[in-house]
Amino acid sequence: MNPARGGLATYWAAGGSVVGRRGAVTDGEAARLVGFYRAEAATCADLAGRRFCEALADELARSIGEAARWRQCAGEAPRRSRIG
Numbered sequence: 755m756n757p758a759r760g761g762l763a764t765y766w767a768a769g770g771s772v773v774g775r776r777g778a779v780t781d782g783e784a785a786r787l788v789g790f791y792r793a794e795a796a797t798c799a800d801l802a803g804r805r806f807c808e809a810l811a812d813e814l815a816r817s818i819g820e821a822a823r824w825r826q827c828a829g830e831a832p833r834r835s836r837i838g
Contacts, residue, residue, distance in 0.1 A: 765813050767820035770828060781818070788814050 765774045765784075772779045779787070791811035798804040 763813060764810060765817045767817045767824060770821050770825040770830065772814070772817045772821050784814055784818050787811075788818070 765772060765779065767773070772781070772784045788811050791807045791814065795804045795807035795811065798807060
């Protein structure tokens with residue numbers, strides 16, 4: 755991965771789902787990816803790489819929360835997923 759982030763989001767919420775540049779991401783996949791990016795950030799010796807992984811984890815976690823809020827407002831039952 756290139757630690758230089760562009761201006762576009764990698765993950766975002768749309769209609770109660772989390773979406774990435776490659777398409778929809780399930781709740782379980784999103785939670786696992788947050789854990790992965792946080793673990794990578796914690797072990798990365800390179801400051802730029804660590805910040806990149808932290809930013810991806812934060813962006814994805816925010817997207818999970820936004821999607822959950824949308825579903826709640828739409829009257830859908832909450833989904834269970836654990837964010838790492």
